[in-house]
Amino acid sequence: MAESAVLEGASAPADEAPIESFTVTLIIRRFDSEFDDEPRWVDYDVELFATDRILDALHKIKWEQDGSLSFRRSCAHGVCGSDAMRINGRNRLACKTLIKDLDISKPIYVEAIKGLPLEKDLIVDMEPFFASYREVQPFLQASGKPEKERIQSVAQRERFDDTTKCILCAACTSSCPVFWTDGQYFGPAAIVNAHRFIFDSRDEAAQVRLDILNDKEGVWRCRTTFNCSEACPRGIEVTKAIAEVKAAVLRGKPDVPKSDLVSA
Amino acid sequence: MTATIPAPRSSSSRPRKVNWEKWGWLYMRISGVLLLVLVFGHLFVNLVAGDGVHAIDFAFVAGKWADPFWVVWDTLMLWLALIHGANGMRTLTNDYARGRLRKVLLGAILVSTIVLILLGSLVIFTFDPCIGAAQGGDLAQFCTAKG
Numbered sequence: 141m142a143e144s145a146v147l148e149g150a151s152a153p154a155d156e157a158p159i160e161s162f163t164v165t166l167i168i169r170r171f172d173s174e175f176d177d178e179p180r181w182v183d184y185d186v187e188l189f190a191t192d193r194i195l196d197a198l199h200k201i202k203w204e205q206d207g208s209l210s211f212r213r214s215c216a217h218g219v220c221g222s223d224a225m226r227i228n229g230r231n232r233l234a235c236k237t238l239i240k241d242l243d244i245s246k247p248i249y250v251e252a253i254k255g256l257p258l259e260k261d262l263i264v265d266m267e268p269f270f271a272s273y274r275e276v277q278p279f280l281q282a283s284g285k286p287e288k289e290r291i292q293s294v295a296q297r298e299r300f301d302d303t304t305k306c307i308l309c310a311a312c313t314s315s316c317p318v319f320w321t322d323g324q325y326f327g328p329a330a331i332v333n334a335h336r337f338i339f340d341s342r343d344e345a346a347q348v349r350l351d352i353l354n355d356k357e358g359v360w361r362c363r364t365t366f367n368c369s370e371a372c373p374r375g376i377e378v379t380k381a382i383a384e385v386k387a388a389v390l391r392g393k394p395d396v397p398k399s400d401l402v403s404a
Numbered sequence: 405m406t407a408t409i410p411a412p413r414s415s416s417s418r419p420r421k422v423n424w425e426k427w428g429w430l431y432m433r434i435s436g437v438l439l440l441v442l443v444f445g446h447l448f449v450n451l452v453a454g455d456g457v458h459a460i461d462f463a464f465v466a467g468k469w470a471d472p473f474w475v476v477w478d479t480l481m482l483w484l485a486l487i488h489g490a491n492g493m494r495t496l497t498n499d500y501a502r503g504r505l506r507k508v509l510l511g512a513i514l515v516s517t518i519v520l521i522l523l524g525s526l527v528i529f530t531f532d533p534c535i536g537a538a539q540g541g542d543l544a545q546f547c548t549a550k551g
Contacts, residue, residue, distance in 0.1 A: 321499050360425035363495075389426065 164188045164244045166197055168209070169251035170261050179258065183247060190240035194227055194250065198234060198262075211262035218373060221309030225262050226251045231311040231371035253314035255323065269310045272326045276334035276352055281345035295397040296341040303336040303381050305374040312368035312378050324357045328368035328378045331359060335381040338388060341396045346388075354389045362386070428491055435484040442481040466533035475528060482524040490517040 164186050171179035184201045195216055202209045214220040216235045223234040228242065228249050242248055256264040282290060306329065313319050313327035334353055338346045353359045359382055368378035388394040451457050468474040490513050497509045 318499060354423060354426060356425050358425070360429045386429070390430065 159189055161187050161189050162239070162244055164197065164239060165247040166194075166201070167247045167249050168198075168201075168261070169249075170209070171252075171258055172208070172260055179251075181249075188239050190238070192239045193235055194225075194232075194237040194239070194242075194248070195223060195234040197239070197248075198250070209262075210260045219307060221307035224253055224309040224311040224314070224373070226253055231315040233309060233311070233373045236373055253310060255314045255316070255320045256310065264314075266310060268323055269313055269327065269329065270308075272330040273308065273333055276326065276330050276349055277345060278333040278337060280337065280340065280343055282342050283344055290342040291399075292341055293397070293400050295400060299341070299397055300336050300339040302376050303332045303339075305376050306332050306336070307374060308333075309373060311371040311373055312376075315367040315371035317365060317367065318361050318363055322357070322361070325361045326353065326358055328362075328382060331362075331382050331385055332376060332378055335385050338385060338394045339396055341399065346394050350385070350389050350392075350394070353385055359386045359389060428495075432488060432491060435488045439481070439484055439488060442477065442484065446477070446481060466531075469528065469531050470533065479525065479528055482528070483521060486517050486521050486524075490514070 165183055166186060167181050167183045169179050170176070170182045184205055186197045186200045186205075188197055188200070195213055198209065198211055198213075202211075211225070211234070212222040213235065214222040216223075218233055218236045221233070224231060225234055226232075226249075227234065227237050231253060234250075250262070252258055252262045252264050256266060256269060259265050284290075308329060310329060312332070313329045316325070316328055319325050319327045331353060334349045337343045338349050362379075362382050364379055364383070366379050368382075369376075369380070372378055384394075450460060469478075493513045494510060497506055497513065501509050
């Protein structure tokens with residue numbers, strides 16, 4: 141008993157200084173089609189800790205100041221990909237952007253991602269984004285029926301590891317200047333997810349996907365501005381993946397490592 | 405009776421067209437590498453080597469084009485650079501212009517590129533160093549000596 145009392149005392153000293161908090165100004169681009177013809181910037185002052193995230197600030201505004209503020213979020217921990225938004229002009233996940241990493245001496249600008257139809261406040265219509273995602277056939281296509289599993293070597297798995305990390309948050313696609321002006325362009329996210337299967341040694345439909353991306357609105361529209369690589373919250377090298385798909389289209393097939401397994 | 409429907413995107417069902425986007429992209433990379441050598445070589449020879457920029461006059465140009473090496477060099481540079489630039493303008497136009505404006509701009513780019521290439525080629529291949537020599541041009545001595 142005595143020992144646990146000591147531990148409790150050590151972990152929560154009564155005279156610990158309170159954690160410093162700051163008043164942060166957020167300027168949010170609000171839009172409600174019922175009342176607004178044009179989106180308008182509205183500012184909010186929020187009391188925040190350095191360890192808070194933009195998502196916490198949005199919660200505070202919604203729960204304590206203005207319940208009409210609309211935004212998407214689901215897991216709130218950078219996995220579901222719901223809360224991609226433009227924070228100070230850069231596409232970020234609100235749940236992964238810490239207050240301490242931003243300059244709070246100036247207001248923080250938050251708006252919806254660009255290039256997709258704005259529905260309300262920070263919510264956009266993601267359907268065009270998912271439509272081009274579906275178009276690249278983002279699923280494994282293999283003909284054989286193995287007894288147990290489809291075996292793959294470590295090197296073969298490594299080949300497309302980077303592009304398996306995509307969470308479909310649309311931060312890359314909506315940061316692409318080509319996508320802004322031409323919504324027909326597949327966009328980085330669709331190409332990343334095509335890459336994930338094109339370079340998978342178990343998949344057999346690489347030719348079909350390369351053919352789809354060889355189209356007028358396919359990989360050749362990419363201008364390698366690197367906005368997508370900079371925007372990706374999962375750190376995927378998006379521009380590199382697109383370049384690899386371009387090279388695969390030119391070569392006619394993807395360079396997938398040969399199996400180094402003893403027996404297949 | 406069953407009708408067989410070819411799988412979508414199977415090669416037999418679609419006539420193979422020239423993929424301009426692909427070849428255009430490839431052209432930009434290849435011509436870009438070549439132009440790097442051609443343009444900087446050109447700049448060095450004209451502006452730095454020898455007397456530098458002060459050496460450039462009619463005789464300098466005539467002297468260069470007396471050598472087939474520089475005729476080939478300049479012709480290559482003319483064609484590659486103009487098509488490279490025009491293709492870049494074309495992609496920009498496709499990115500930012502819509503409808504009629506796009507058509508007009510693309511047409512203007514095409515026409516101006518063809519005119520410039522033809523004009524440039526005409527100058528390179530019909531160049532006469534003795535032009536105006538009778539009236540005492542730059543190369544009057546050389547030309548009269550040649551007969």
